[in-house]
Amino acid sequence: MAGRESQKSFTGEGLACRRGERRVFKGVAFALAPGDALLLGGPNGSGKTSLLRLMAGLAQPEDGVIAWNGDAIADDPAAHRARLHYIGHQDAVKPALTAEENLAFWAGMRGAKDGAIGALRRFRLDARGTWPARYLSAGERKRLGLARLMASPATLWLLDEPTTSLDTEATEILLTAIADHRRTGGCVALATHLPLPLPGAQTLSLANHATWRQA
Numbered sequence: 001m002a003g004r005e006s007q008k009s010f011t012g013e014g015l016a017c018r019r020g021e022r023r024v025f026k027g028v029a030f031a032l033a034p035g036d037a038l039l040l041g042g043p044n045g046s047g048k049t050s051l052l053r054l055m056a057g058l059a060q061p062e063d064g065v066i067a068w069n070g071d072a073i074a075d076d077p078a079a080h081r082a083r084l085h086y087i088g089h090q091d092a093v094k095p096a097l098t099a100e101e102n103l104a105f106w107a108g109m110r111g112a113k114d115g116a117i118g119a120l121r122r123f124r125l126d127a128r129g130t131w132p133a134r135y136l137s138a139g140e141r142k143r144l145g146l147a148r149l150m151a152s153p154a155t156l157w158l159l160d161e162p163t164t165s166l167d168t169e170a171t172e173i174l175l176t177a178i179a180d181h182r183r184t185g186g187c188v189a190l191a192t193h194l195p196l197p198l199p200g201a202q203t204l205s206l207a208n209h210a211t212w213r214q215a
Helices: 002-006 048-056 077-082 099-109 116-122 138-151 168-183
Strands: 010-019 022-032 037-041 063-068 084-087 156-160 187-191 202-205
Touching: 010 048, 022 037, 022 048, 022 063, 022 187, 022 202, 037 048, 048 084, 048 156, 048 187, 077 084, 084 138, 099 116, 099 138, 116 138, 138 168, 168 187
Parallel strands: 037 187, 037 202, 084 156, 156 187
Antiparallel strands: 010 022, 010 063
16 A cells, blocks of 8 residues: 555646636646545636646646656647546537447457446446437437447546536446556546545545646
């Protein structure tokens, strides 16, 4: 256990974020070891989505550094993209493709050819595998987007409000998937308005670092 605690794979120090003319937060830090989870909290506008986008390398911090094993992610964006799944508010589902084809596309992007069927089954979508995604309900589309986590491997999961549109059973499936991912050394950071039972998870309230209330 001591070795695990000393190995902080994914870190951020002194992070500040600006959107347009507005600085959203400053002084944010985090440190995740293999198997860790981080719950991001705070009211709307406090920067939860912005921080996840910084973590994913989709935007650059105004100040501070985000690193993987001590190396800034900005130094090798392609390597960082290859190690993560980022699932935001948009489901990133192609409506003309079937559910299985959507997952096969994502799995193929990472060289995982055989993960689609198991991922559909895991998220209770195997009966919808041949349906074009445009015929899926909002909850089914959400589950299809999350099934990407199972269809192809990635060490780091970044999830923005992942329980939106999920029923109780689907939420339990997601929580089990997260627990399994952590058990095998994966890291998870997620933004949520709801209390989620993630044992041993760290918490980070962006409200404590917000500058958006200042005049």
